[in-house]
Amino acid sequence: MPSPPVEQLESIARTLRVHALRAIAAANSGHPGGSLSAAEIVTALYFGGVLQHDPRNPDWPDRDRFILSKGHGVPILYAALGERGYFPVDEIMTLRQVNSRMQGHPVQGMTPGIEASTGSLGQGLSIGIGHAIAGRLDGRHFRTYVVLGDGECQEGQVWEAAMCAGNYELDTLCAIVDWNRFQLDGAVEDIQSLEPMREKFASFKWNVLEVDGHDVQAVLEALNAAKAERGRPTCIIAHTVKGKGVSFMEHNNEFHGKAPTGEQLQVALAQLNGGQEAGVRGGRRDGVRGLREQSPKPSP
């Protein structure tokens, strides 16, 4: 599927942010900061023509896999999956409520489109390796994408997986690190520095790319460059801003795991909608709607 124009992707990213924030506010619980920082990454994957998938057939064996290893960022993924038609978009508003499929962290087998149960940080890249190896064994050509938090990369398992993927030359595997420089208790650099990050992945035999994680065109180009890479997995270090898109959440780690109040939500929605009255049913949805008409790659 060809990529739509950049302006349309930017508009979609805004829509996803709106969904995520409204759901978190309705639940009065959740993680705004790390949802917002990943908006362009998720947009590029799901709406930029990168992922080959079929929302009507989530188990299609040749689908590309997407694993949100930093599971607490799942509201932005639910927004993308809902807009893509995996489930009714309104279901997102039941986030974190009892009897809802919109669990606080991703749950495999419960929510269509969710490939792995995450939320205990550090595990997604290993699962991605499993998919990549299975694809190789079966002669299938799907790709596997894993989004990691930067704080998450303090877990030893991430580096066991990095070592393994490099040695196995898994070029169908692509890790994207949401490099927003904050974790739960504060700045990554203050708590347990990961630097030099590029050199770490490179020394584990990965192709490493760095991009502005809010420049959706740049993210898209990096993802496409990763597709062309042979003999090595690719790690995209996406430089992002935690809470991106909402002035009082940007660079403010208070919103790592705290929902906005009703009032804060209104301010946030106004900012995201460029001063217009908030509400996704309003103006800014054309981007997504237009895309939904295009059928994704049909399953065999």
Add this chain to the structure above:
Amino acid sequence: MLSTRYTPRIGRATREAYGDALLELGRKNRDVVAIDADLAKSTFSWTFGKHFPERFFNIGIQEANMVGIASGLASSGKIPFISSFAAFALCKGFDQLRMGAAYPHLNVKVAGSHGGISIGEDGVSQQSVEDVALACALPGFIVCIPADEVSMTAAVHAAAAHRGPVYLRLGRPKAAIVHDAPLDFVFGRAITVRDGDALTIVANGLLVAQALMAAERLADRGISVRVLDMHTVKPIDVDALTRASRETGAFVVAEEHLHHGGLGSVVAATLAQTVPAPIAFVNLGDRYAESGKPDDLLRKYGMTADAIVTAAESVVRQR
């Protein structure tokens, strides 16, 4: 012992009491060192950390490493208190706890916060429902689940005074106060919070307050209930259980945990070898829960005063 009618008085969360007690310990004992794995503000180890930055290490998101470091600290004479969510400290650090704390019987204290499903909305990945089973599977560990701020404070001091590994489960929500301070608290000795002779409810953590509420309602129906706060699952209080079995003849065991390997299993095994009696179990069963408001979840998964009353009524008929 509470003899008057029990009206729940909400106190601090046990995790908050943990932080305050740890700070007090830190003032008294320079060998106390605390480590956390990027949850210091949630576990309240930060209460200690802000006062003793030189003895506090927020090492980032690496629970297994944290346990290993504690093992080294304890081997070199320190008293490490390590904290994270119970789900991560126990599950991710289990082999390190086995080899680095239990087997060498080191002076490592583990505080697992956000025990049970009453953490609510975050859902299964953060809900610890197997920590008691895991901790009990570590020979030599004391395993303790305090019910309120009063017993948590006592438990932290008891943990520091005890030479050997200790696991404390901390809770997220504010907890009803069920004990009066100062509390006569000893690991392995149950606290009778209400006396009765027709049934014994054995509970720990948040379920102690629920047990007291259930006991009142059962009393209104003419069933006289004893409530034991079995804060220590290991070593279990064999005397209190055998006495209760002889004097009341039936049990409900209530806990925020899976059915297998928790308080229920330990009580059943103990009674089977001493004075057998019918037992009903109030726990999560053999399944995971989900996201939701804590009260919604406790109701849906049957860990409330209501559930205890129902279990009690069926078990007294079996006496």
